[in-house]
Amino acid sequence: MLNVGTICSRDVDLADAEESVREAARRMTARSVGTLVVLDAGRRPYGILTDRDLATRVLGEDRDPAATRVRDVLSTPVHTLGESATLDEAVRRMRHERCRRLAVVSAGGELVGIVSLDDVLTILADELRWVATLLESEAPHRLEESRARP
Secondary structure (H helix, E strand, C coil), rough: EEEHHHHEECCCEECCCCCEEHHHHHHHHHCCCCCEECCCCCCCCCEEEEEEHHHHHHCCCCCCCCCHHHHCCCCCCCCCCECCCCHHHHHHHHHHHCCCCEECCCCCCEEEEEEHHHHHHHHHHHHHHHHHHHHHHHHHHHHHHHCCCC
């Protein structure tokens, strides 16, 4: 059975709370990502910086990107889910928290990965395609069986 630990991206891009948002934004651009996670000393996620945070809290508030620190604009709390959680649990959590990304954590709360709504939807779409293929392959047999009945 698939769980978020199986499908999450384990190559998570990080930010330092003390770095400038300009540095963080440049890293986002270089890595082609829209999210950076900020960890505490125990490698537990305590903040997340998204491209939306940059647009609304930096550009939208006319802050100087070179002078503004990540800690001043990151989103908290970070919504997390244990790596053994199901895809259904991930979807429910994203809907409840109204977020598109969840930090995936170990039993001790340390960051192990990140899962996005796009990741979950891709897996679910693949599963639905498989079910559709199965149904299509069985459909002619069912039609023949129903014609054979009196």
